[in-house]
Amino acid sequence: MNYRRRDFIKIGSLTIAGSIMIPPFLKSCKGPQLSNNAESYLNHFEVTVNQLQDVIRAAMGKGADYADLFFEHTLENYASLEDGKVNRAYSNVDFGVGIRVLKGEQTGFAFSEDLSVDAMIKAANTAASIADSPGNVLPVNISEFLKPDYYPVKTSWEDTSVKDKVPYLQKVNDRIFELDKNVTKVNATIGDTTSYILFFSSEGRLAWDYRPMVFMYVTCIMEKDGRVENYTASRSSRSGSEFLTAGLVEALSAEAVEKTSILFEAVKPKAGEMEVVMSAGESGILLHEAIGHAFEADFNRKKTSIFSDKMGKKVAEPFISIYDDGTLVSNRGSLNVDDEGNPTERTPLVKDGILTSYIHDRISAGFYKVKPTGNGRRQDFRNVPLPRMRCTTMENGPHTREEIIASVKNGIFVDTFSNGQVNIGAGDFTFFVKSGNLIENGKLTRPIKDINIIGNGPQALADIVMAANDSRLSDSTWTCGKAGQGVPVSMGLPTVKIKKLTVGGTNA
Amino acid sequence: MNTKEKYSLANLVIDHALKNGAQQVSVSVDESRSNEIEIRDRQIDKLTESNRNSLTIRLYVDKKYSAHTTNRLRKEDLLKFTSEAIAATRFLAEDEYRSLPDPELYYKGGGKDPGIFDPSLESVEPAKKIDIASRILDEAWGKDERIITVSSYYSDSISSGVLVTSNGFKGDMAMTGVSLYVTVSVKSDEGRPSDYWFENAIFFDKLVKSGVGTKALERVLRKTGPRKIKSGSYPMIVENLTASTLLSPLFDALQGYSIYQKQSFLAGREGKPVASEAMTVDDDPTLPSEPGSRLFDSEGLAAVKRPIVEKGILRNFYIDTYYGKKLGMKPTSGSSSNVIFKRGDKDLPGLISTLKKGILVTGFNGGNCNGSTGDFSYGIEGFYIENGKIIHPVNEMNITGNMNDLWLRLAEAGNDYLEGTSLKVPSLLIDKVDFSGM
Numbered sequence: 001m002n003y004r005r006r007d008f009i010k011i012g013s014l015t016i017a018g019s020i021m022i023p024p025f026l027k028s029c030k031g032p033q034l035s036n037n038a039e040s041y042l043n044h045f046e047v048t049v050n051q052l053q054d055v056i057r058a059a060m061g062k063g064a065d066y067a068d069l070f071f072e073h074t075l076e077n078y079a080s081l082e083d084g085k086v087n088r089a090y091s092n093v094d095f096g097v098g099i100r101v102l103k104g105e106q107t108g109f110a111f112s113e114d115l116s117v118d119a120m121i122k123a124a125n126t127a128a129s130i131a132d133s134p135g136n137v138l139p140v141n142i143s144e145f146l147k148p149d150y151y152p153v154k155t156s157w158e159d160t161s162v163k164d165k166v167p168y169l170q171k172v173n174d175r176i177f178e179l180d181k182n183v184t185k186v187n188a189t190i191g192d193t194t195s196y197i198l199f200f201s202s203e204g205r206l207a208w209d210y211r212p213m214v215f216m217y218v219t220c221i222m223e224k225d226g227r228v229e230n231y232t233a234s235r236s237s238r239s240g241s242e243f244l245t246a247g248l249v250e251a252l253s254a255e256a257v258e259k260t261s262i263l264f265e266a267v268k269p270k271a272g273e274m275e276v277v278m279s280a281g282e283s284g285i286l287l288h289e290a291i292g293h294a295f296e297a298d299f300n301r302k303k304t305s306i307f308s309d310k311m312g313k314k315v316a317e318p319f320i321s322i323y324d325d326g327t328l329v330s331n332r333g334s335l336n337v338d339d340e341g342n343p344t345e346r347t348p349l350v351k352d353g354i355l356t357s358y359i360h361d362r363i364s365a366g367f368y369k370v371k372p373t374g375n376g377r378r379q380d381f382r383n384v385p386l387p388r389m390r391c392t393t394m395e396n397g398p399h400t401r402e403e404i405i406a407s408v409k410n411g412i413f414v415d416t417f418s419n420g421q422v423n424i425g426a427g428d429f430t431f432f433v434k435s436g437n438l439i440e441n442g443k444l445t446r447p448i449k450d451i452n453i454i455g456n457g458p459q460a461l462a463d464i465v466m467a468a469n470d471s472r473l474s475d476s477t478w479t480c481g482k483a484g485q486g487v488p489v490s491m492g493l494p495t496v497k498i499k500k501l502t503v504g505g506t507n508a
Numbered sequence: 509m510n511t512k513e514k515y516s517l518a519n520l521v522i523d524h525a526l527k528n529g530a531q532q533v534s535v536s537v538d539e540s541r542s543n544e545i546e547i548r549d550r551q552i553d554k555l556t557e558s559n560r561n562s563l564t565i566r567l568y569v570d571k572k573y574s575a576h577t578t579n580r581l582r583k584e585d586l587l588k589f590t591s592e593a594i595a596a597t598r599f600l601a602e603d604e605y606r607s608l609p610d611p612e613l614y615y616k617g618g619g620k621d622p623g624i625f626d627p628s629l630e631s632v633e634p635a636k637k638i639d640i641a642s643r644i645l646d647e648a649w650g651k652d653e654r655i656i657t658v659s660s661y662y663s664d665s666i667s668s669g670v671l672v673t674s675n676g677f678k679g680d681m682a683m684t685g686v687s688l689y690v691t692v693s694v695k696s697d698e699g700r701p702s703d704y705w706f707e708n709a710i711f712f713d714k715l716v717k718s719g720v721g722t723k724a725l726e727r728v729l730r731k732t733g734p735r736k737i738k739s740g741s742y743p744m745i746v747e748n749l750t751a752s753t754l755l756s757p758l759f760d761a762l763q764g765y766s767i768y769q770k771q772s773f774l775a776g777r778e779g780k781p782v783a784s785e786a787m788t789v790d791d792d793p794t795l796p797s798e799p800g801s802r803l804f805d806s807e808g809l810a811a812v813k814r815p816i817v818e819k820g821i822l823r824n825f826y827i828d829t830y831y832g833k834k835l836g837m838k839p840t841s842g843s844s845s846n847v848i849f850k851r852g853d854k855d856l857p858g859l860i861s862t863l864k865k866g867i868l869v870t871g872f873n874g875g876n877c878n879g880s881t882g883d884f885s886y887g888i889e890g891f892y893i894e895n896g897k898i899i900h901p902v903n904e905m906n907i908t909g910n911m912n913d914l915w916l917r918l919a920e921a922g923n924d925y926l927e928g929t930s931l932k933v934p935s936l937l938i939d940k941v942d943f944s945g946m
Contacts, residue, residue, distance in 0.1 A: 085601035091593070093578035107554040113561060113579050126557045163599045185770055221770045221880070228770045228880040268883075271908060271944030272739040289874075302548065303656045304693040306700055382558060421874035421887070425693050425700035426734075428904050430874030430887035452875040452885035452906045456699075504875075504885035504906035507741050507942050 034206070038144050041198045041208040045071045045097075049142060051117050052200045056137070058124035059101045060202055063133030064108070066362075067124070068205075070098040070339060071115070071198040072381040079162050080189040081169040089162055098381035099124045103131040105301075105363055109384050137202070145207035145343070147336040150327055153212050153240035157192040160241040165190045168244045172218050175253040180261060184228075185221040190214070190244070199341045207341040213332070213488060214243045215477040220256035222264070229263035231256055231434065232418075236332045236477040236488070259416065259435055266449035269438055271505035275411035276453065276498045277404055277439060282416050282474045284491025286498075287322060287392045289420040289429040290457040291315075293482070295324075295349055295357075296375075296387040297364030299424045306427035306458055307355065315355045316461045319397045322350040324359055326374055326390035332478065333391035333490040340376035340385050347373045349392075350461075361387040379485035386483060393492035397467020401495040404466045406442040412503060413437045413444055414453070427457040451504040460498055468495035509539055509561065511670060511680050517581065518672040521565055524587050526674060529594050532568035532608045533674045536806075537561075537581075540667035543634070547641045548659045550649060565590060569597040573606040605833040608807075613839060614677045615804035615811065623797035624683040626711040629664055637662045640717050644690050647721030652729060654694040660721065661689040664712070677808035685799065686715050690724040696732040703728035708928030710797055716927075730891075731870075734901035736945040737892055743866035744907065744941040745859050745893075748924050750872055752847075752931040757877035757884060757911050758782075759844060762816065762824075764831025766879055773882035773911060774822060783820040783915035786852070791816050791824070793845035800846035800930030809841050816847075820916075849933040852921040856935045859922050861896040867905075867943060868893055875906070882911035888943075905945040914938060 034042075034049070042048060052069060059067035076092040097120060101108040108130025110123040173186045195211040217234035233255040237243050278286055291307070299305035307315075316322075326335045326344025335344045340362045348356050358364065361376035364387055377388035405413065413436050420431035433451050437444040471494035480489045509517070514537040525533040539561050546554040563586065564577040574597040578589055645660035668682035686709055693702040705723035709715035746754055758774070766772035774782055793802045793811035802811050807829055815823040827835070828842030860868060868891045875886030885908040891898045922935035 079600075085603065087573065087601045087603035087606075089574040089596065089600055091574075091576045091596075093576075093580055093589070095580050106552055108556075109554065110557045111559075113559070123557075127555075130552065130555050161599065162596055166599070166601075187769065219769075223770070230771060230878075230880050268908060271906070271942055273946055302659075302693075304700055304702060308700070382560065384554070384556070418876050419874060423702070423873060423889075425702040426889070426903060427699045428873055428887065428889070430906075432874060432876040432885065450876070450878045450881075450883040450885060451908060452887050454873065454887040454904050454906050456904060502736070502904055502906060502944055502946075504908035504944050505942070506908065507739055507944075 034144055035146070038206060038208055041196065044073065044196055045115055045198055047115060054117060055099065055120045055124050056200065056202050058121045059099055059128050060137040061125070062128040062131040064101045064103050064128060064131040066102040066202050068100050068199065068201040068340065070378070070381050072096060073196040074193060074380065076191065076193045077157065077162070078189055078191040079165045079169065080187070081173055082187055084173055086166045086169045094380060096381045098378070098383070099127045100384055101127040101130050102363065105367065106130050107384055111382050140202070140204035142204045142206050145205060145337055145341060147207065147209060150334045150336050151212060151238035151330050154242040155240045157194045157212060157214070157241060164241060165244065168216070168249055171249045172253055175249060176218065176220050176257055179253060179257040180222065182222040182224050182261065183220060183257070184223045186218060188216070188218040190216045199337070201341055205341040207337045209336050211238065212240055213238050216244070216248065216252065217477060218252050218256050220260045222260045224264050227264060229260055231260040231263065233259065234477040235475050237330050237475065238332060238334055239330045262435060262447045263449050266435070266447040268451060269412050269448050269503055269505040271503065271507050273500050273502050275408045276501045276503065277408060277411065277413045278493060278496050278498065279413065279415035280401070280468065280470045280493060280495045281472045282476060283414065283496070284392060284474050284493040285417050285420045285431045286460070287394060287493060288389060288480065288489070288491050289422045289431055290455065290460045292324070292389045292392045293422045294424055294427065294457050295359050297358035297360045297368065298387050300358050301364050301367045304425050306425060310355050310458070313355055314353050315458065316350055316353040316464060318353040319467055320350055320353050320464060321348065321395040322392070323348055324375065324389055324392050328391055331391050331473070331490055332488045333389070335374070335390065338374045338376045339378045340372070342372045342374045342376060344374035344390065359387045359389060361385050377487050379487055383485045386485065388482065388487050389480060389489050391473065391490040391492065393473065394467065394471060394494060396469040396471045396494050397496070399466045399468050401468045401470055404468055404495055404497045405439060405444060407466065407497065408439040409441060411439045412448060413439050422457065428454060429457050430454045453501050453503050455498070455501040460501065463499040464496050465499050466497040470494050511668065514539070514670040514680070515672065517563065518670055520583065521563065521586055521590055522672060522674050524590050525565065525567060525594060528591050530567050530569045534566040534608060534671065536564045536669055536671045538667065538669035540665055542663060542665035543637065544661065544663040545637055545641050546659060546661050547645050549657055550645065552638065553659070565593065567594060567597050568606055568608065569594055571602040571604060571606065572597050572600045573603055574600060605830055607829070608673050608675045609809055609829040609839065611676045613810060614808045615679055619803040622801035622803060624710050624799070624801050626684040629666060629684045629686065629712050632712055640688065644688055644718065644721040647718070648690060648692050648725040651725060652694065654696065656693045656695050656700060658690065658692050658721065663687050671808055673808055679804050679808060681802065684710055686712050688715065688717065688720045690721040692724045692728045694728050694732065698734065701728055701731055703731060708799070710799060731889070731901040734889070734903040736904050737902055738946050739944045741940050742943055743863055744938045745863070745866065745868045746936045746938070747856065747868060747870045748922065748926050748933060748935045750869060751933040751936050753872045755933060757879065757882070758915070760879055762826050764825060764827040764835060764837070764842065767825065768831050768834050771879035773880065777822050778825070780822060781820045782822045782912070783817055784918045785819040786918045786921055787817050787820050787915060788850035789816040790814065790848045791844055791846070792848050795846050798846045798930060799928065800844065802845055805841040805843055807842065809839060811841070811845060814840060845930065847931045847933070849921060851923040851925065851934050854920065854922055855924050856922055859920065859935055859937050860893055860898065862937070863893045863896060866893045867891070867902060868898065877911060884909060884911055905943050908942045908944065914941070
């Protein structure tokens, strides 16, 4: 990817990287044969292959098995509307390198925001202290990882001004006020992120990536008969500013207005255990919380996951197949290359009801002696990679949505959520339902809202007794938190029925 | 970077911004250094060292506002960054409510040192830190055959910063923190439950360096074999460790932003009862050597002790300069400092002994609260109580209700603060809460 000087029409600045002027010594450096792209990323971070090897040598200097360097330059921009005006903007520039050293399953880690060789070697020496024997590092051949292109960009965010975003924020505001007279306030934000990543390991792997990301959200606030309700609709994608369209504005506006107005009619269900039908798309949160985290192999190699002894065993009905996919085009969870320089893939986690793979990073793949699945992810250069989900989905099942709803005598249907959580070891997971309906005698009846649902992961997976043929992805702005690190993810699901979950509600 | 260098960088950026079209500017320069050690099953699992710096600039340009943060602190980069940020700000809409705080409200110096910095922390040897983490791990490791794994953590941080505004504020702060944490996982018939304990301190010498592993082990062993109980309305005791989670929607609803955005179920209720008489809460930044102690807040406003709730009556909101202007309210501070919940007489066993039937909540699992209405629903784990005694652990249950009703049913506060946190909240007893279970 070539980059060039941009006009200063965006909030925050690419040029802050100080990467525009290439120092003369870099130009004259004769390194191994690399693609133009790799060269441009080395230039971007003002480093040479020889320097990377020097830093790796320091990192390996105390007898480590492996070391890697993760360079990152990230530009984030947010423009927001309040009171009908786009009257605030925020930006953040982040730049640095994370240096990780592995000795068996042990990790030494340090980072530097200063990319001078001296500063990097100092950080490498700190990370190296996890190992404690004399090291002898043999030079290795450089192998460049030629990445796929899962997130093509038409117009980059660096070529997009805050001026270009203002009309979309303004339109979503105007449209929402137009759609319902009870609307009293609208808040909207467009946030975009552009990351330049350069990766180099002691095994000679050289990889690079250009990662765009955008989200737009809108919160609609309505008042009716002295009551106030609010609902937030959002969309996210790994794409450039072609993401912003009239269709997006319409979809967000319609969803926000429809969902907010329903809340005035909503009731709380009766508290207790019942059948729960989860709608296609957003309900992928079930996979993420109930089983996804417990499939992450760090929890399994440490034997703290409730799924630690379930590999190769039946964990679900035979019509259930679950994947974690990092290859979906422009998907929020996709990665061309993971943060450990490995290719991503569509990893089958459950195939025809049998647990077939955990979600691996380098350490866990080594522990289990399997191929890495490309799930090694990190929030940024200040953090170590961990096994993390990408886009977790379930394939179509044999039933229809109508059949599923008709099969429930007394239960609930849930379709939007605000958050979820899981206790990995106990297996208890939760998700918070923002909207849904009661199901009475096979029919959707009164809307419900603001209730928590709790279940046990392995039990809930085994209790998925019906799955429809309508699997689809959620394009909401999901961010997964683990060990203090947030990473963008996505999810999907067909309509499914779970035999029994514990639903928050009233005892009246 | 020392304090002088931070001031010099902040002044450089302020001068440049004022010369290039900004009418008002505030700049903060922050630095933090931290170390983390993780030991798992007697082997060092992870050593992490971090050093971070950043500069944040808030710009007021022709009645327009934006804020920007960068960690690229070379002077030439910062000047260019500032110029470009000013140019970009001009594309925004005007906002008449944006300005720096009224200088009258600024901290003006001469305050008593809040006592939140330990100069000796820097010289603690890594070997000593590893030794402490190893000892607390050994308190649990191998002590019960059901143990699957034990991890212990030592972490410390030294942070410092300066804040300078173009209308006369100048202030610096430095603080330290040191923490220990142990988590223990055990095998049981139902799964692999885990639990934890921690200790925090500002001063290394004051850190409680033992008992963390022992407590984590006790906590996990007592919760094996949980059973769900019948849905119903029960009295609830929330243990001090998690009581602040239940209070957090209340604090969200006290924010100027929430009030302005109609996402506060407490809006307009100043001077009115929002809780039972058992609730008295102060926000007190003036306490010596507590994690939330400070002389000024992130805008430079002088720190003042304020009552938040007095015997159930709402007294103050958290109002920053911007939302203060929008709401026509006097700024207090946009953020909490030390939150002090007035203690009652009983310790946790004392509270438990008062219940004929009830549930002790020791942990929350997910859930949320609708800020506009106060409707909440949270997953819980804890213990079933009968005749004043803990009978068995419970899990996979929810509590559901409305924050307004919940706090009016606060029956009693315990006397058991957790040390080392800025939220000093004891265990709380609440009458009648809707639990969903079997």
